[in-house]
Amino acid sequence: MFDKLHEECGVFGVFGHPEAANLTYLGLYAMQHRGQEGCGIVSSDGYRLYAHKGLGLVADVFKQDEVFAHLPGRSAIGHVRYSTAGGNDIKNCQPIMVDYSRGSIAISHNGNLVNAQEVRSRLEQTGSIFSTTADTETIIHLLARAQSDSLIDRICEALHTVNGAYSLLFLTESRMVAVRDPNGFRPLCLGRIDGGYVVASESCAFDLVEAEFIREIEPGEMVVIDKTGMKSFHPFKETTPTPCIFEYVYFARPDSRIYNRMVYPVRKEFGRVLAHEHPVDADLVIAVPDSGMPAAMGYAEEAKLPFELGLIRNHYVGRTFIEPQQSIRHFGVKLKLNPVREIIEGKRVVVVDDSIVRGTTSRKIVKMIRDAGAREVHLRISSPPTCFPCFYGIDTPSRKELIAASHSVEEIARYVTADSIGYLSVAGLHQAVEAHGDGCKTFCTACFNGEYPVHFPRLKTDKQLGLFKE
Amino acid sequence: MFDKLHEECGVFGVFGHPEAANLTYLGLYAMQHRGQEGCGIVSSDGYRLYAHKGLGLVADVFKQDEVFAHLPGRSAIGHVRYSTAGGNDIKNCQPIMVDYSRGSIAISHNGNLVNAQEVRSRLEQTGSIFSTTADTETIIHLLARAQSDSLIDRICEALHTVNGAYSLLFLTESRMVAVRDPNGFRPLCLGRIDGGYVVASESCAFDLVEAEFIREIEPGEMVVIDKTGMKSFHPFKETTPTPCIFEYVYFARPDSRIYNRMVYPVRKEFGRVLAHEHPVDADLVIAVPDSGMPAAMGYAEEAKLPFELGLIRNHYVGRTFIEPQQSIRHFGVKLKLNPVREIIEGKRVVVVDDSIVRGTTSRKIVKMIRDAGAREVHLRISSPPTCFPCFYGIDTPSRKELIAASHSVEEIARYVTADSIGYLSVAGLHQAVEAHGDGCKTFCTACFNGEYPVHFPRLKTDKQLGLFKE
């Protein structure tokens, strides 16, 4: 899946470490896959906050060593973002940092609020001004309006007004607060490092900074860290957690632990169940690299077919590639993938990918494999058809762009010119996840079946989403 | 193998296509793995030459669309480089373009001349001045001194003076000339596109621009292309070809065809033979991604062990990563790789890599796998011990830095803290290559056994190499 259709954000925070900004930088670097459009770090030296943000990759925004000299202090929070809400503009980069009556505060947000527009309108009616188009700014305004005396109470007051998905990190001069929404839509985990604390969207960030993983922050939990240590609160009414299952399918790095399970074996299990649900008489299995690799390996193992590297990925595609405008050709997926003819020629090939969004990329890949001589091309997708947009922080296109929203599986097979197509079922998805450990068993699968765990205004249709996305 | 120790260069050329510079750009992009330090394109519109060069990746040096407006014409040659000879300076970027008595000429070179210093001294004695430190400039001077009337004869005259490795592309106002040295050290292949011709170091570049692969340019062959078509010459005394076998081991992209064989199956076969030569009682096989993947898969198949993605690669490592200087830790290989504990824990793990240079990276990887809980770590290398420096275009360190030059296999195992180590034999290398098609059977294996096919001045020792590399 190469289209930038399934991206979101990542947050990272450190409290009580002499190299807080450096560690945050490394943590963001490890989670670069969660957002490539912009990033930022805000640090605190106990007296005031310091910020550096920019559009681009972590390694570029923080490439000047002197940047770190301007981010002093023993605590810091950071953010990598893809523009889930709000346009692509530096002012929408996070952490957002502001002054209000109680001092300064910074916020990093992964997720999406479903009632941000409503709340924003109400706030504007009574005099609030907004300087970004991000839903996250709403939380800041609510916080500034909150009348409670303690920061914790003010945060609770503010969060009781908003609905939707939020894994949040707040930083003040002297405290770091981590909150996960009651549904726990997006992951968030807690670790220790040299006597200090770290919080990250994914545990792979802890591995890089050599922090120790403690546990995930629970849905509905608020963790407050200051120099007296860590305290945990559960300020929200309890509800059935519904973390995003798509983290297992595509988002999270395979070496991360999410919802109490390692991603890689779960992802491989998707392939095994998929082989069981959609077997096919074939000669070999290949993956759409790199996200399709584990599932393809699982499929091959279960189907007892050879697994081959039939599509080679150009290692440099992460970079911005400017296709010459005057070019007579459109190169698209060829820039990223190239088939190995010797492997494919004359063969019946199973191609495993994690999901299909618009179908255009899959169509090109099937064509590419067929052009390389494949006799048959059987497409296997390690998740159910994506039929519904996500309103909880994944940047999916609107329904009318989702091919599965308006086409049957057979029509999709015909469109992508595959000899057959097979999607993992929702039940298969659950079965695979549960096969790997004792973690959460209830999930948000709204993008597959339209069962949205948190309601949103009726007008929150495709049009509304478009509005959010500018 | 992450250390930048085995890099060289890549060349690409187009003749007779309205989008010559664009195609060259794409061709270089597909061969970015052959050199990341700098790149350049020279085009010709039939009247004069135009150049654009820069330090950095292809997508960065050519990121401004207007660059192409300044590279008009229907022919172009390009170059991606790693500094085999000459320092890291924009003036050493290629193609080198100069004016001499017959007009303008540009040159792109992959390889390394072994008598460049001697020839250079001789030329300087009689008044030549050098503005770069690259060995390639020597060829240009010889060309300018040559007395023959025709370009072809002048090129022959010049090349008869130099020894070593060269896959060359020349571009004049009206012609493109491709030459491969008599030993054929480095690859070079020929293709067609829309009635024009293309030449590239690797065939994967043809795939991207959708050119048709015709054949490899033979060792000792000179191909001259102008508006009357293509002509082939064999101006050198015939000799046994000795192409670099390391292209199969590490360099070339797995989807390229080199010396008449696809790289991927050859590389996988290395793993199979390696499993045969160095079996071990283990639970699973993992690769050092991405270069070790095919051999690891071959090893696993032959050893009938499960193949797993036990080390996850950060996709963004291609980018420059500035490690904060004030950091108390040195992150090194952790920035690039992270083990998947669940896969490794309590297991006897075979780790397959393509080669060992200094041993420091292998040592870190072994440690990382052991820290993730592996019970045993068995290192398997899909090539023989690298004991000798390359003088034909690969940027290896000097002998004293090559761990295998001064340590036995047992000592290396101890140094990298592996439970066992196994290198593919030179015979196994040949056996694996020959198992895949009818290509060349004689190779340069000097880096493994010190048998250098082309002699060089006695002083061309490590010291001399160092001199070349600045």
Place this chain on the structure above:
Amino acid sequence: MFDKLHEECGVFGVFGHPEAANLTYLGLYAMQHRGQEGCGIVSSDGYRLYAHKGLGLVADVFKQDEVFAHLPGRSAIGHVRYSTAGGNDIKNCQPIMVDYSRGSIAISHNGNLVNAQEVRSRLEQTGSIFSTTADTETIIHLLARAQSDSLIDRICEALHTVNGAYSLLFLTESRMVAVRDPNGFRPLCLGRIDGGYVVASESCAFDLVEAEFIREIEPGEMVVIDKTGMKSFHPFKETTPTPCIFEYVYFARPDSRIYNRMVYPVRKEFGRVLAHEHPVDADLVIAVPDSGMPAAMGYAEEAKLPFELGLIRNHYVGRTFIEPQQSIRHFGVKLKLNPVREIIEGKRVVVVDDSIVRGTTSRKIVKMIRDAGAREVHLRISSPPTCFPCFYGIDTPSRKELIAASHSVEEIARYVTADSIGYLSVAGLHQAVEAHGDGCKTFCTACFNGEYPVHFPRLKTDKQLGLFKE
């Protein structure tokens, strides 16, 4: 006067012209001397606002032609700034643009509010959050809180809460509003261009865009421009205007018309009166270029002494000059000025400058002239001693840095090592201004005599100013 001690800001706006952003760019370019730290433009196409801002000079921030493609519409306002209040950060660049309940609004401000901190604290108490450190943001918040129905009334409501100096431009989707505070501290003038309107801090901006000067906007006047034309209001209680006399002394370009008088002849008259007040037996008069030129010429004419270019200015000093850090010397003023020995040697020289701030630069200049052989050096200053900081928009240092705040004229002469020193008197200042036309006769001369026309909180001492300046 080379020290960046007397800088402020400049505003420019256009309504009803197809090239609104371009004209604003040119207008800002003409007023670059009013602020070199940052600049910005916000335009409106009738439906929404578009912004581009950046740190640096106008020609640099707007050097990409495509910038203008992203600033469409027939109205625009712009700003050049020196950091009077708020630090040197892109987020403090103006125009500030925000969304509030009534839509979007942008604001450009020249001047300084004296009760911004108080108002800000009050706003923060009731839930406002501030994203910049600029006093200007206060106005935006007041505007958002205002309950009146019409924009005009809301602006009036907001401005009645703040005190101090403000020449303001507001831009909404469909209107441009210009306001000058009741005292008229800072200049603001109105012009016409091709059927549209322009507003600028200085008339020299009109000359460049070839707009017709109509008149100055009066102290306390609000001018509202929309597609129905221009309307004028006087919403404030009338008060004695006290425009800043320092605009005549140093700030404004000599080719501008300020408070109904051309600056150049006024500035020259300062020199004439100064010659009258502080005559001296000398051989020639030289200026500290370029700001001291007109006064020096006036002095020379009145004193019937030859005027010479005895100090030559390096034309490239406007640019950032990075003095090598390892330098053993400190070059300071030498980088900007060089004396012409032949002119000065053996002579009794009168040197005319516009003002003295810390005295360090004057000391270097006197030394430089003496080193070039002057027999006597008589310093003449075309304004009274600067003894008090400005709280109305000029970025002066705090009192303790102003040499005249704590030293007598004789002590200053001794410190700068001049043979004599002579400052223009406050009376002389008025006399010179009034000699040139029928403009305003009451001025703010607080920096000379401490008579601040608008009061401010007692704590608004040097410390407070420092706080404002970060």
Place this chain on the structure above:
Amino acid sequence: MFDKLHEECGVFGVFGHPEAANLTYLGLYAMQHRGQEGCGIVSSDGYRLYAHKGLGLVADVFKQDEVFAHLPGRSAIGHVRYSTAGGNDIKNCQPIMVDYSRGSIAISHNGNLVNAQEVRSRLEQTGSIFSTTADTETIIHLLARAQSDSLIDRICEALHTVNGAYSLLFLTESRMVAVRDPNGFRPLCLGRIDGGYVVASESCAFDLVEAEFIREIEPGEMVVIDKTGMKSFHPFKETTPTPCIFEYVYFARPDSRIYNRMVYPVRKEFGRVLAHEHPVDADLVIAVPDSGMPAAMGYAEEAKLPFELGLIRNHYVGRTFIEPQQSIRHFGVKLKLNPVREIIEGKRVVVVDDSIVRGTTSRKIVKMIRDAGAREVHLRISSPPTCFPCFYGIDTPSRKELIAASHSVEEIARYVTADSIGYLSVAGLHQAVEAHGDGCKTFCTACFNGEYPVHFPRLKTDKQLGLFKE
């Protein structure tokens, strides 16, 4: 004179000072007016040479402090350039640094060789290759071909082959050599600093670095500086010196000493003689700033007319100004100058400029002054009509672009719409120069009267010049 039509180059060198590169940087900064397109420094630490070059102003090319860390050593030479010969490309930036049989050498050149093309063709015939289009590269090749044993003899051998204008600085590992051509077309002077030596095109560079001016290097003199001290040679046949008189008219900074005279008083004297030669009944005298200032002051003094600053210059014009392409107006000279209406209105104005090239700028200035209300505009030029191109280092346009080459003085007056025009005569030029000290009395005035002191190939016509300039 604002058109970039009269620019050349500047050279600076230091030998025997611990901060050689820093001093060179400052020296170039002081001579930035001699070339704004590119600059460079080559330093030597006694063992090898180090270079840094770039397109742009000195303060920009050397803005990174670390640059100086890469330019170690106690000797250095530098260059600021305008592209007299060779296009605007970084490869044409100087100093040129090369390796040849005797080691490394760098060269900085101010001037232009008249037989460079001939010599270049001859060198190319026998095998030299050229990597720049600059005439200076010819000298390097001749040097590399020279057979003499000593560097001095080789330089002499090389320079005996070329004709034209050259003030040269050579730097080798251990020596600095300064040479001025026998005619002494371009200035070059020698100074001392802290026991070391400095060489510069203009003495104003010595003032900035606080070096002591010793004397000018004589026409035909070669000065060799090494650790044993300084030696002077006169290797060329003596000839009548013909330094460029235009240095007095426009080029040199007024605070420089050129050909044994300060520039400022000479330039002012031009105005006095001009007033004598071309008196006019007028009300005031104004200058075209800044180059016309001294002559205007001299004119005013002699004519006993008031001198006023009637045209105000925008201080920021030195910077690149990108005029918006979509602009409906062409702003041209208005961006740089603005008239002061009050001064000009209703007056008979004498406008003094230093020279007229194409006439288009003068025409705009006259129009601008008339639009500001002048009753009469009398143009006075402080040099004779520029009728012939310069082949000795000034970048003048070809003859057909020089308005005076094809138009009478009356026609020019009509074209520029002046009420009268008056040029200083060649005799007046000499008279003014000789009135100021005992310096050189013979000059190159070829651009005024076509008497070229050094002959050049017949084909060296306008076309040829164009060829040189690309």
